[in-house]
Amino acid sequence: MKLKIFFLLLMLGGFQSIAQKFGYIDTEYIMNKMPEYKKANEEMNQFAEKWTKDIQAKYADVEKMKQKYQQEEILLTADMKKEKLAEIDKKEEELRTLNNSIFGLNGQLFQKKKEILKPILDEIYKTSEKIARKYKLSFIFDKASDMSMFYADPKHDYTDFIMDELGLNLKK
Template sequence: MKKFLILLVLSLVAVAPVWSQKFGYTDMEYITSKMPEYQQAQAEMKKFSEKWAKEIQDKYAEIDRMQRAYMAEEVLLTDELKRKRQNEIKEKELEAREYNSRIFGMEGLLFQKKKELMKPVMERVQRAVSKVCSQRRLDFLLDKSGDSGLLYTNPKHDYSDYLIEELGIELKPKTGSKEKTAVTTGTAPAGNTPKQKSTTNKLK
């Protein structure tokens, strides 16, 4: 999907004079490998990941001990005690699965911790990207090391409003706003300069 969007953007800007656009590329893996704060964040992430993985491993080791103990004593247990021990094991298994999901699942604690640790690094990279693109008069900056592709785009090449208009989509003006959007009035954006879309590669 990301690659499709990148190709779509590039095909749209191709209708403008090619010589008026300036492209550049970078290697974010190489850049971040030289950033001490990125390496520190990665080290912190590894510590949290290993700590949580050990906790989950211990939970499953306890379940394994309970299962082996139950199998060894099963012939000596009454039906009531068997059901009780089986339920205890099932509860432990459910607890372990839920904890694993809470830590390593989508939007889990590991994901949240990564966002927290990487935020200052990403913000620093974003400032550098914007400054370099402005100084070097770049319209597009691509990352050759990842799937995100576009790190920076000049807003004058954003044709989103034109596509929305062509699709017949009406954008409702914000509550209390006295101005109508270019799409709802049927006119093109002034100077074709919607809000800047600048994205930073998700650092790995």
């Protein structure tokens, strides 16, 4: 009986040494404390604003074309009407395509955001790796990502360690 208990304890101790440690961080919180992120965010807003103004100006041009067509419609022949409407439709389609290429799922704005944020995220990832090694963590999850985290025990939160390593002020 004592031998069985000894092996049971030995096995339980062995399982515990195999157990993996994990932690999580909140990259959104970290980035909001980084001056580089604030600068990058302002740069992103400038790009978005510029592209929005450009597209709005082109929409205004299409509206002018429509108004001009409506004013001239009674003077135009059937072929001329078709031609003008086709021209307006073509401009609207070009505008939709341009809008999607800029603001769409993998549009220029998305690509620019990825490009601007890459150095910031790389810095966080490198620091996360350093913290993971220091605290012997097998996994570090990101609370701010699309991953679902229904509950997280605060004792597994390593956000402050990352911020400390990055030299960010925790009090602000």
